[in-house]
Amino acid sequence: DNTTGAAEAGSVAAKSQSLSPEERPTPPRRRTQLRAGQPGLRRNGLMGMGRTTRWTRRRAGHPRWTRRRSRSSTLSPCPLTTVTSGDTPYTSARTFEDLNLSPELLKGLYVEMKFSKPSKIQAISLPMILTPPYKNLIAQAQNGSGKTTGFVLGMLNYVDPNLKAPQALCICPTRELAIQHLEVLLKMGKYN
Numbered sequence: 001d002n003t004t005g006a007a008e009a010g011s012v013a014a015k016s017q018s019l020s021p022e023e024r025p026t027p028p029r030r031r032t033q034l035r036a037g038q039p040g041l042r043r044n045g046l047m048g049m050g051r052t053t054r055w056t057r058r059r060a061g062h063p064r065w066t067r068r069r070s071r072s073s074t075l076s077p078c079p080l081t082t083v084t085s086g087d088t089p090y091t092s093a094r095t096f097e098d099l100n101l102s103p104e105l106l107k108g109l110y111v112e113m114k115f116s117k118p119s120k121i122q123a124i125s126l127p128m129i130l131t132p133p134y135k136n137l138i139a140q141a142q143n144g145s146g147k148t149t150g151f152v153l154g155m156l157n158y159v160d161p162n163l164k165a166p167q168a169l170c171i172c173p174t175r176e177l178a179i180q181h182l183e184v185l186l187k188m189g190k191y192n
């Protein structure tokens with residue numbers, strides 16, 4: 001009964017006014033009051049879940065927020081097969097001759113670059129780049145392990161020097177890196 005409730009609330013308020021400050025009951029904390037049902041909070045449907053929480057959940061891949069997006073996604077699935085050192089369906093290259101490279105490219109590797117055999121990342125990734133079945137490849141290895149030299153070799157192998165048109169695209173995050181890659185390419189491809 002609202003009337004009785006209001007009267008009781010009024011008498012409690014009057015009683016607490018007559019008490020000394022030490023004896024007065026502490027008022028409920030604001031959070032507790034809001035939980036009890038403030039119309040403003042209910043209206044926007046955010047009871048107990050602020051914007052931050054919602055976005056945090058969405059970013060964290062919470063099923064409630066990811067389900068709908070994945071259902072309506074028009075992107076085709078992209079299964080990734082992760083392989084680690086040597087664990088691939090391809091045979092790792094122990095020598096550059098194993099890769100069926102052109103004599104010009106081999107000369108560039110031995111004479112200009114002064115390489116004797118593929119590094120680990122090259123031994124694993126070059127057969128994937130140069131021999132069928134051709135697949136998209138994301139390669140990751142430590143700094144200075146021969147990644148750049150590896151993909152430059154792959155590019156040079158596919159480019160026909162007699163065809164005067166762009167045949168390969170290398171996207172670099174900085175201008176300096178692009179220049180460095182060009183230098184490696186010109187050196188390695190000197191005899192192409």
Ligand SMILES: Nc1ncnc2c1ncn2[C@@H]1O[C@H](COP(=O)(O)OP(=O)(O)OP(=O)(O)O)[C@@H](O)[C@H]1O
Nearest residue numbers: 115116117118119142143144145146147148149150
């Ligand atoms: N098979 C190889 N034999 C000998 N030296 C090599 C071989 N492959 C690459 N190098 C040399 O190792 C150095 C690092 O190679 P590269 O720049 O290709 O490595 P990276 O993994 O791309 O490095 P970063 O991660 O710093 O870009 C270069 O001086 C390169 O000439």
